[in-house]
Amino acid sequence: MARALMMLGTHSNAGKSLLATAFCRIFARKGFRVAPFKAQNMSNNAGVTPEGGEMGRAQIVQAEAAGIYAHTDMNPVLLKPEGNRRSQVVLNGKIDGRIEAGNWLETKERLWGEVTAAYDRLSSRYDVVVLEGAGSPAEINLKAGDIVNLRMARHAGASCLLVGDIDRGGVFAALAGTMLLLEPAERLQIGGFLVNRFRGDPALLGDGLEMLRERAFGVPTLGVIPYLPDLRIADEDAVPLERGQSAPAPLAEGHLDVAVIHLPRIANFDEFDALDLEPGVRLRYVERAQDLGNPAAVILPGTKATLTDLAWLRERGLDRAILAAYGRGAQVVGICGGYQMAGEWLADPLGMEGAPGGQA
Structure with a gap:
């Protein structure tokens, strides 16, 4: 089975997809056979694999970064929103009914077996799998139906990096707050923090990163990623489009x-x-x-x-x-x-x- 690394975020649009793409390219350049994986995507930004299956656009981009063809095992569950309370389910590249507010928990449990089977198939073919979570692992109201964050990391035996977006503001609170809301066993799955989209001189952080470590259960910050504008890499969903609206x-x-x-x-x-x-x-x-x-x-x-x-x-x-x-x-x-x-x-x-x- 492959070694696994997972990108988690303090919230949506923290930069998980882009950093997963970057790690796919880094591992590929080092000579590893690497593949991306996201158990469940919720997005209307989708693409088609060479076999004709439909999957999330972000994992197609990540496969390109890894130098391989996309396969639906990389994104076995794609939820395509049709309204505020209902989404179409695309399972292993094919339409498989709908998920609604009233049946989401039951449906997620049915999908869990498909997700783990897809991951196991993928893991058997590659040296490294770079996994991506969704939203935040600390969404306590949704944790019972989690098939994409820490539950998936446990199945894969993945080391987890928690990404926070400093450009949005409040990154120290977001990182520490996420750790606070996790269960003690879940905190042990987080190997380090990544501070994303930093503008200016990292020296401006002062002793903030060490103070964060003291308050966030000893988890270190392993990297500060600069703000990189105009990368022109396809976004996972329309959140950046909505956030970036300006004159x-x-x-x-x-x-x-x-x-x-x-x-x-x-x-x-x-x-x-x-x-x-x-x-x-x-x-x-x-x-x-x-x-x-x-x-x-x-x-x-x-x-x-x-x-x-x-x-x-x-x-x-x-x-x-x-x-x-x-x-x-x-x-x-x-x-x-x-x-x-x-x-x-x-x-x-x-x-x-x-x-x-x-x-x-």
Whole structure:
């Protein structure tokens, strides 16, 4: 069986995915056969393996960093949110029903056997497996259904690193607070802290790291990772997109203005990163009709809940704003669910994305 290292975080978007990607590349460069693993992903950012299975985009990127092809054993459970209380389950690359607020605990226990089997298969083929957790291991209200954090680490025999985001603020409290909420046996699984996204001179930390060790049950800080902007590595989900919303830069003369409609359940938004890097293009995400303006092109992206997001778009008057922009000469492009929205009639008689019989 492979040796295992796990990235845990004090919260979502602490940098677990990126650091797992980095460790995959580091181990690969040192000559190890390394593979990524995340038991369960909750994201509409997904991709397809060479065998045709669907899995989380983050683990596909991590496999690329490891120099190997992605396989669904690297992400056996993918939950694709369809609403605030329900997600589609993709198990071993194929659709396997839905998980809802009322049945999540029962469903998680059923999935646990599939998760451990996938990990064991993967572990038998590689020297090292880099695991990634989800959210925080200290989410005490969810611990009973944990299949992705410390329970998974115990199964894999993994050493765990806890990642905190200092750029967000409150990193000492986040790291120490996470340790406080863990059970004594769980604290022993944490081998060290990583302080992520640090700006400036690490000397500014002073004796803070040693004070943290004294207050966080003796766990040392093993590394301080600098803030690295514009890495252009695909994000796991839309959390960074929501966090990074700000006023767009002024449109330079001669540049094309491209507006992407920021649907509530936007899927695979990293597909637009190439446009964002294109010289002469300003890419921006729009949620309100009054912000659409006069773009050269409007993109209706993919979504996991086409009818629901179409209703949201209409409630905000974005449908009329898009038609008005089209009338002024803007190109309108639809992708996947966004393409369906552009039709004259939309129906979901089998309830693939919601209640059967929905239509618009």
